[in-house]
Amino acid sequence: MKLSQLFFSFLMGYFSYSLIEILLRGYTHWTMCLTGGAVLTLLCAVNSRPAMTLIRSCLAGSLLITAIEFTVGFFDNIIMHWNVWDYSDMPLNFLGQVCVPFSCFWFLLCIPARGLCMAMNSRFAGMMYKKAVPIASEQP
Template sequence: MKLSQLLFSFLMGYFCYSLIEIAMRGYTHWTMSLTGGAVLAALYALNSRRKLTLIRSCVAGSLIITAIELTVGIFDNVIMHWNVWDYSDMPFNFLGQICIPFSCFWFLLCIPARALCRLISIRLSSVPRYKKAVPITSEQPL
């Protein structure tokens, strides 16, 4: 895995998550854009190093996203008091920063994220996907 692949996946996560959040809530916070980038880079690393089934990839991805969300939530909302989000009214929440319903949503979001990670890997791979054509010389029969 190359640094360029991780950087590209970070940028894709940064922009894609920002767009999803703007579409769903109407706005986003700059820390959520960074979080989206960190999440997709982590998912890219997860999906490129292991041959996981879709279900295992989604379970691991959901746990990774939930852990990152908890970390960012404690910093943003508890320490800095920026009130970026609050899951206090959601069932099975922890400190209002993470909750089971959103962890289930992250599980589902890992399906297109996995496909995006595979696409990034294919597009940025250093291995050529097509066999190069050999030029015809005068010594070779037609």
């Protein structure tokens, strides 16, 4: 992936996840914006692999998001005491930072994320192709 593609996917994740949180919870936290950007960038890298099926993509994405969510949650909530979220009341939670219901939600959220990543990958590949191959009308 090119640096411009990584940067674009980061920005898309940054703003998309922030918007989702604001619509669902009414607010977000700056660390969640950064986390959303990092997650979508990694998901786009995962989905750029040719052998990645939808189910594999969703499973890998859910595990990846849950691991990142635990890491960020441990820092934000346990170390810094910022209380960004608390899953203590959710079933099958671990230290109140991750839980099975949200891991299942991440699995489902990976479906539209995969579509977005594939569209971005296709768009950037098309832009690279256009630069590499001259258009017939541009030839002398």
